[in-house]
Amino acid sequence: MAVCGSVIVRCCIPPSPFLGRRFDLSEKEKKPSSFSCTVATSRITALFWGFGRKTNSTQIQQQQQQQQQLFTLTAPEPEGTNNNKVISVSVLSSISEVAAAEWDACAVDATAPGKFNPFVTHAFLSTLETSGSAVAQTGWTPHHVVARDESSSSRPVVAAVPLYLKSHSYGEFVFDHSWANAYYSYGSRYYPKLQCCVPFSPVTGPRILLRDTPFKSETFDILLSAMKDIAAKSQISSLHVTFPTESECLQLSQKGFLPRIGMQYHWKNRNYKKFDDFLMDMKQSKRKNIRQERKKISAQNLIMKRLRGYEIKATHWDSFYNFYRNTTDNKWGTPYLTRDFFHELGSKMGDQVLLVVAEEGDELVAGALNLIGGDTLFGRLWGCHPRAYYPSLHFEACYYQAIEAAIELDLKTVEAGAQGEHKIQRGYLPVTTYSCHYLLDEEFRRAIEDFLIRETSQVKLVMKLLHDSGPFKEGI
Structure with missing residues (x-):
């Protein structure tokens, strides 16, 4: 009571x-x-x-x-x-x-x-299911x-x-x-597990x-x-909540979940009116590097376009799927998303989809997929034609075009996805991300809790060092 x-x-x-x-x-x-x-x-x-x-x-x-x-x-x-x-x-x-x-x-x-x-x-979650991407198979x-x-x-x-x-x-x-390897080493089963997330x-x-x-x-x-x-009743090893808000993480940690922090790189809009306003906040060497990278795009006869809603045609999605497959074949080996996913996403989500494309003549040669939120542009996937290498195109399509779009749409943040310290010198600074983990086995829980305490201190130290050597002028 x-x-x-x-x-x-x-x-x-x-x-x-x-x-x-x-x-x-x-x-x-x-x-x-x-x-x-x-x-x-x-x-x-x-x-x-x-x-x-x-x-x-x-x-x-x-x-x-x-x-x-x-x-x-x-x-x-x-x-x-x-x-x-x-x-x-x-x-x-x-x-x-x-x-x-x-x-x-x-x-x-x-x-x-x-x-x-x-x-x-x-719309997004159902597309993952109906396209055969996030399903039992x-x-x-x-x-x-x-x-x-x-x-x-x-x-x-x-x-x-x-x-x-x-x-x-x-x-x-x-x-x-x-963690899964540790479970199996001691004769325990880690999978199946429950995952609360966006696949x-x-x-x-x-x-x-x-x-x-x-x-x-x-x-x-x-x-x-x-x-x-x-x-508990299905004898599942664990329940995980990944990339929740900070407040959700706090609530979950008060309910027996182990908190874990990670790091991503986000760009923040300081009320910029144009891309050059952003550049003027950068240190001179970083500003010069970005301008040089952007000049390489026109020097390669590439044209950048930002497409939304009805502007994105079926041919764009077919090309982008091929670019995506080129990335997964080279990086992961197995594609998570199907061709149908991209077509359905464009159909269901309309103007919330922003597809950045690079054209060489009449041919699409690269693309970057973004979704537009209330105050955030979410950068998701990138891919390019396998036949050639275009210097600096990845930075232009994924980072600089996203910044220009965020300024144009008056969005506060660009989330550029996981990993990649190369994002820092291009204006994307480290931010803390959260996940929460509920493990039923008490012995494994204690061991993982100890690991997470040590990991947290290391992540915080790395973030401080990266911030201290950031690309912006002092005081920004």
Whole structure:
């Protein structure tokens, strides 16, 4: 029992076949609850559909068993009223099982005004599935979690979580291969694991998508408990949330997740009106280098174009897919995304897609794919024609064109993806990224926690050194 002003809050989980135990949150958390009764809500009950105990990922998917998990929130109600709030939580085998408008309403509310993130939209995530990119056959079995308000006749979705059952660690950009090797060295199984993320995309943003309701914080706790119990009762090794917001990472670390930090390189718009304004903030040597690199583009008879929406034709996507395959063949060996993905992305997301292309005569020779968010341009993929090498074209297409687009669109940030210290001298500075990890085996958890403490200090030291030797003038 917790007292918050005149509101008394109690949250408990009655015994069920799924949990096999009673768990009273009021005993676990002595801090006052942040729940406020802006409506005459007296009871929240969450009904969770879980999984069987099989550890094989296919069996987990095929042998789902209906199990019930109940959460109750009680607060004083006006005399003579009986307003019960019932929340159902279910696991979906495809995002197509929820309406796009309802999922996107969660995505919009989960971001601050003006910070809409296109990667957590129904359009983007559904494209990954329908194109055959993030599906069971590629090791990404969708297990999206959705919460509905059952006390309303329309049963609106009040929360959504992009979640996948993974049989490997590829396409995540937060590397845990050494953890998997350690598990196997001691005869334990690391896969399958649960991954809350945007597949193949190291973009930052919200991961627990919550509608702005009076019971928002309670819904967050319910979803987290549900996901933990999927892992526990299915004997899955771990649950990972990658590239969440800093505030989400803090919340998750307070709920038993191990926080981990990483580093990316982002460009910040300091109210620039044109590209030269940005250059004037750079040290003279860096400014000179950028200008020289940009001159090489015209010297090679290359024409750069930024295309959006209807300007991007099917031929552009076919060419870009070939460029993408050239990159994956040389760098990773296996392409994550299918040709259909790019065509569907352009069709579904329209003007949110920005495709930078380089033309030599009448022929496309390179391209860079970006998505436009509320205040951020997200740089995603790059590729070029395999027959020739064009000096500085990668920097122009991926970095300088993105900066020009951000200035033109009045966006605050360009996220240029994972890795690459070469981005620093081109104006992209190190920023902290976050991930959170829930490991069920206590011994492995302690060992990984110790590793993460040491890794964190090293990452912070590297970031400080990189900032101290940055490309901008002193004081900027």
